[in-house]
Amino acid sequence: MLKSFFYTLIAWSVLFTFYVNGFSPSKEEQIEGFFSQSGHTNNWAVLVCTSRFWFNYRHVANTLSMYRTVKRLGIPDSNIILMLADDVSCNPRNKYPATVYNNAARILDLYGDNVEVDYRGYEVTVENFIRMLTGRVSPDTPRSKRLLSDDRSNVLIYMTGHGGDEFLKFQDAEEISAYDLADSFEQMWEKKRYNEMLFMIDTCQANTMYSKIYSPNILATGSSKLGESSYSHHTDHDLGVAVIDGYTYYNLDFLEKIDMTSDKTLKELFDSYDPAKIASHPGIRSDLFKRPLDQVKVTDFFGNVQSIELTRERYPLIGADDDDNNEMNVSLYKYIYQNIIEEERNASTLHLEEELVEKETIQSEQKQQFRAFNVKREEKSFIHWIQSLSLTALFGFIATVAFGFIITSSMSA
């Protein structure tokens, strides 16, 4: 009886310990959880308004509203490419110069004091757009006009203007077709220029524009389906033009309630679309997109949010020079580096002045840099493992022992 009791006890306790250990996350899992589920490390936004002329004020206002949202949620100007085909804020017809409003109440000025328009006026052409997307720009192109995304970038592409069945009109002179767009995205995929992409388009018959995309990891949404027009939302009677389109208005309605800490998902954004209010049927294409939409956060595309998780343990820091472990000792590297410089200097034939200048710069750099710290590494010993076992594990162990004792005693009885 005692033997069988011991066997049961050992088996239960081993099983239970393994089970309980599975609950507390190991170091690897904890680190894995630091990075967001989509695996992106930076965000880019490409915002394009393709319409020219004063009466297309609302397209510029759409684009600037998205610019403001994206900037507010954290994407910096260096990661935003803003293309505006016409200048409406300093247009002589604008009653309120240097401002663009997206609401007749005129509370919020979208233009503000700190706007950076990368492509403007006649530069917004199909050729420039495709060159920018695929990275095949002329060597003189300045950095602010290049899309410098990499394979870990989430790219938001927002386009607005006048369009139709599988085309989008650029500035009244040319068109980009859905096939051109699909091929550009495929080039981007082959050149590893995006991790995931959200393509948003607000034009008439917008859903046809994304129907031909065939590259992976692209989520697309449009404002109206084939045969339907997209409508503007309302007019400002002082300006004399419509100031925002319906689809973008309802998108902003949702996005204005979000800030950088928000956990809202794209599914909630798409569920908020009401075809009756928008006056057209927005579409969503998610067959090329791997993750389910209820796990994709809105800030994955519209913001530049790094995932931060707080740990329960503190990481104690010790001075680098006090650390006995030489592999991570910074002062050791400093010593080695100094020796190398000494040897090089003695070997070559430098002038006295340059030596002195160099010595001075090295000394000043050393003073600035070497206040380093190392993270105190844990000593891996059994005592520490026992100490790190949580209270639940201990309680579970005691409960198993007691339970096992009761069972065996009742069995043998």
Add this chain to the structure above:
Amino acid sequence: MYTSFIILSIVLFVNNNLSVWAKEQFNEDLTLRSLSDGKLLAHFNFTTHVDVINPVPGASLHHYGLFPKVIGQVLQEYQVREMHLTFTQGRWKYDEWGYPPEQSTGTGVELWAWMENSTRVDNQWKSLTNTLSGLFCASLNFIDETITTEPTLSFQSSSSSSFEKNNNILLRYGSLPHESVCTENLTPWIKLLPCKAKSGIAELLNAHKIYNSNFHSMSIHAKSICANDDCTRRIMELKQTETSVLDPVRETSRRDWSLKEVFDRVLHGACPVADNSRVHIIQDDSNAKLSPELNNPLKGYDLKEVHDELDIRMTWSENSFHYPLEPAYPIISANRYFTGYGQERGGLEITIHNRNDKALPVIYYDSIPWYLKLYLHTLQVIVIDEKTGQQQLKEKGDIIRDMYYQPAIDRSRPTMLECQLLLPAKSIVTLSLDFDKVFLKYTEHRPDANRGFDIGSAVLTAQLPNENHTIRVYTDTLLVSLPTPDFSMPYNVITLTCTVIALFFGSVFNLLTRSFQIIKEEKEVK
């Protein structure tokens, strides 16, 4: 111990003399002047001056303090001696406002640079325009070889350093008359200032008010010149100016102004890194009352002494403003316009007024794009004497002393006409030229083709009597409508042709190949 001290002091002394030493200076000032027609002229001037002494001859500057790094790197990377970039909107009315504090008043964007002579000058000019277009959010990359010219007489280098070998630098000039100017151009301009728009005079730069004015012009003048023979001493200077003509009469029908009303902001003190920070008021009218009072009108307000707020106000005791009837004409003014009608040919005329008592030499520069084919043999000079009103057709040599003409090459370079004229005293000289309009290919038209094409301003450079600097007078930009095709025609032609061919081919094919056969129907058996 003493020996080590001596060695240390020698080492430090040698260090100081042999290291790179740069002295930087930043000055800012604002000049406010009430013009005769009730408008307010505000001229902001920010100058950053760097004196670099570098033991290595010809070396470039690496340490930037107040001088903005982007401008310094652009100047050194593309070997630019001097660069002038101006963004202007509106018209400067020479007849009513006199001469502007900053010379370039041509609408749109104007860029000219003196660059080191090398085989790569054209590539460096192209790189310079592209870099500046990214820096200032303007489409300066459109200044390509179809717009760029190399003037010979105008736009002389203002650096009077005799150590620079002046035959080693080349001038490039380009302008975009249809470029719009808005907040996205002002923002990077402000970011070049040491204090940005947070303190000092730049606090007043409110885009909503500046772009609501009758005329505004924002410019950057950058210089990087050697001060001695072996270029161990280099002077780099950046002058940023902003000129606005604001109109208080439009809002209140009185010409009273204050900083709060005009700019919607007040001054809170000087920029901490500025050596001088002043506001000057030029008071032409003794009826105006200025508050707060100025002790020394020449020195103006010193912002270093302002600690909380400074709101300058000028008031008149009249009920409402009456516009002056007589404009104050300047000594030299010019007017350029098109003549003729139709879409095939036309004429270009420039009228130059000389109201001086003596004859005045003037340099006239004009750059016409290639799609207007000028005919130089049709150049005519007509002089009207102001006193007698008599008009005479003059021999060209009497008025035109020297001429540089570069004919255009289609799609490759523009026409450049530069004349040195000797304007007779108290006269109106008119130069006229004929041209033909080119029928462009339909892909060369702009997206808003029916607007037409803009022609950049002509520039008159003159040295006024009693002044020791040259002034430049800019004419208005012009708008020419070239013959515009019907852009829907390719679509129409394709549709029509396809329909005709389908009908024609279809019918002929059927006629030729279709044959009718009689089929006997079997009678149904009842």
